Amino acid sequence: MPWVNQDLCVGCGVCVDECPVEAITQDQDSKAIIDDDKCIRCGKCHDVCPQDAVRHDSERIPQEVEANITKTKELLTHFDSPQQQREFYERMIRYFNKEKKVADLTIAKITDMKNAISKEK
Ligand code: SF4
Ligand code: SF4
Numbered sequence: 001m002p003w004v005n006q007d008l009c010v011g012c013g014v015c016v017d018e019c020p021v022e023a024i025t026q027d028q029d030s031k032a033i034i035d036d037d038k039c040i041r042c043g044k045c046h047d048v049c050p051q052d053a054v055r056h057d058s059e060r061i062p063q064e065v066e067a068n069i070t071k072t073k074e075l076l077t078h079f080d081s082p083q084q085q086r087e088f089y090e091r092m093i094r095y096f097n098k099e100k101k102v103a104d105l106t107i108a109k110i111t112d113m114k115n116a117i118s119k120e121k
Contacts (some may be wrong), residue, residue: 001039001057005034008053015019015045015054068096 004015011030024045030108032053034045046054073094081090 001036001041002034002043002054003057003060004034005053006031008051009049010053011050012050014048014050018044018048020044021060 010030011032013026013030013032015032016024016026021038021040023040024032025035026032029042032045034054044108046056072089075092076085076088079085096114
């Protein structure tokens, strides 16, 4: 999922014109904003941006990890005893292991779908 680094965006609007599904709008400062729900992941905005302001999702991994840790710390405040806290951590670990499994299985299925196309050619 592409995203716009607001510090790099100069508001030229090139990506807005290029997007085939009108998923990009501009805020009051003309900075581009991508609507994740509308975006079809075509990558055109990334290719046309003259400022390299449209960035890849992988760059946000550290922030997303930090957000997960912040959320975990917030939720931890609901549990007082060390026993409760240990059990809570176990639940969080199970939750993220499930997310990892979902991602792994999804990747495997999409890879199969991609490979099926290659064989057809
Ligand atoms: S093309 Fe790049 S610099 Fe121009 S509005 Fe889009 S993100 Fe911003
Ligand atoms: S990836 Fe494609 S669909 Fe998504 S915002 Fe960029 S140009 Fe639009």
